[in-house]
Amino acid sequence: MISHSPSCNDDAHRGQKARVALARAAYADADVYLLDDPLSAVDAHVAKHLFDRCITDPAVLGRKTRILVTHQVALTLPKADWVVVLGSGGVVLEQGAPDALRGSGTHLNELLRAVGKEHSDEGDDGDNGDNGDNGDNGDEANGS
Numbered sequence: 001m002i003s004h005s006p007s008c009n010d011d012a013h014r015g016q017k018a019r020v021a022l023a024r025a026a027y028a029d030a031d032v033y034l035l036d037d038p039l040s041a042v043d044a045h046v047a048k049h050l051f052d053r054c055i056t057d058p059a060v061l062g063r064k065t066r067i068l069v070t071h072q073v074a075l076t077l078p079k080a081d082w083v084v085v086l087g088s089g090g091v092v093l094e095q096g097a098p099d100a101l102r103g104s105g106t107h108l109n110e111l112l113r114a115v116g117k118e119h120s121d122e123g124d125d126g127d128n129g130d131n132g133d134n135g136d137n138g139d140e141a142n143g144s
Contacts, residue, residue, distance in 0.1 A: 001059070013040040025061075026054060032065045039072045051075055073108075074115050083108060 006064055018041040025033055035055065039047035051072070056062045056079050070076055077083070082094040085107040093107045100110040 008098060015043075015046065018042055019046075022050060026141065030064070033061060035066060035068045035069070035070075037069050037071065039070055039075070044075075047072055048075060051079075073111050077108075077112075 010106075012060070018038050022038045023033070025035070039050060042050065054060045055066060055068065060095075068076060068080075080098050082095065083098050083101055085093045085101075086095045094101060098108070
């Protein structure tokens, strides 16, 4: 029997698996893509690259219907057409166009404040330490 013990290579392996899964999805040439947090297993630089060069690039998936479930609110929100904020148990807390949800007192603003506080607490060392968890119970789905 071979046992597997967690190591620092597990995160790299998960990131590689995430990139391969996203590439396979892109080559499938489907009409609709359901992307379940493909950016969480990679670092912030790679997440931005995948988002800009694959998920939103018109030459790849940018002209397709995409439903993106992610914790990467600050990265994905500017290009989202519709946002759904989910709470515990998958309960829809709010949904709508991003501009409409940016009013005061919205769950989306709470998420953005939490992300902004995380980034300001991290200092200027260039490592955002983002593990895909923004520290609250809400998830959001950005679809274009």
